Amino acid sequence: DVKVTQSSRYLVKRTGEKVFLECVQDMDHENMFWYRQDPGLGLRLIYFSYDVKMKEKGDIPEGYSVSREKKERFSLILESASTNQTSMYLCASRPKNTEAFFGQGTRLTVV
Amino acid sequence: AQSVAQPEDQVNVAEGNPLTVKCTYSVSGNPYLFWYVQYPNRGLQFLLKYITGDNLVKGSYGFEAEFNKSQTSFHLKKPSALVSDSALYFCAVRDRYNTDKLIFGTGTRLQVFP
Numbered sequence: 001d002v003k004v005t006q007s008s009r010y011l012v013k014r015t016g017e018k019v020f021l022e023c024v025q026d027m028d029h030e031n032m033f034w035y036r037q038d039p040g041l042g043l044r045l046i047y048f049s050y051d052v053k054m055k056e057k058g059d060i061p062e063g064y065s066v067s068r069e070k071k072e073r074f075s076l077i078l079e080s081a082s083t084n085q086t087s088m089y090l091c092a093s094r095p096k097n098t099e100a101f102f103g104q105g106t107r108l109t110v111v
Numbered sequence: 112a113q114s115v116a117q118p119e120d121q122v123n124v125a126e127g128n129p130l131t132v133k134c135t136y137s138v139s140g141n142p143y144l145f146w147y148v149q150y151p152n153r154g155l156q157f158l159l160k161y162i163t164g165d166n167l168v169k170g171s172y173g174f175e176a177e178f179n180k181s182q183t184s185f186h187l188k189k190p191s192a193l194v195s196d197s198a199l200y201f202c203a204v205r206d207r208y209n210t211d212k213l214i215f216g217t218g219t220r221l222q223v224f225p
Binding site for chain 2: 102
């Protein structure tokens with residue numbers, strides 16, 4: 001079975017903190033994604049990566065950055081957390097031309 | 112631009128009755144289409160996909176979906192609903208000739224009553 005693991009299920013951070021969300025996949029997938037999920041808005045793509053050290057902006061990249069130094073790991077970084085970044089964050093990975101596999105999600109609260 | 116619409120925020124159905132969750136899409140080329148399900152406080156689980164071939168696609172847990180190119184729809188169906196099917200359902204689309212981006216709808220909450 002494909003496994004996509006997000007480092008935390010729940011996080012509480014203070015406004016202005018630098019926050020790292022980690023995601024690891026064990027199936028050698030090329031593509032990895034970060035989404036945020038908000039009620040009524042569905043899933044919105046923040047960033048994705050199609051190879052090591054390669055990244056592309058999604059639909060809502062402002063306030064976020066990403067890092068992919070190794071194929072299995074894709075990190076989402078909130079440079080200075082704000083309350084409007086309180087959300088559920090979902091990481092996904094997939095090989096080319098097939099479905100994506102999701103992690104269990106990280107519910108981030110910024111206070 | 113790619114987009115997906117799920118016109119119903121919530122669908123209510125009695126256990127044992129057939130269910131339909133609607134999805135329409137817009138892409139510039141031929142689509143890859145997907146359905147995912149999310150249970151409370153969990154990530155998304157893949158249900159089924161349409162890539163090419165038969166318009167009726169069968170997936171996990173007895174779900175199926177029908178691809179209709181003329182109506183640009185990909186509705187999710189099940190002949191007999193279970194209480195345990197109650198969850199949040201997402202439709203997603205990818206343009207096979209465009210990018211690797213997967214675009215999701217806003218989700219439909221399915222409530223199955225005993």
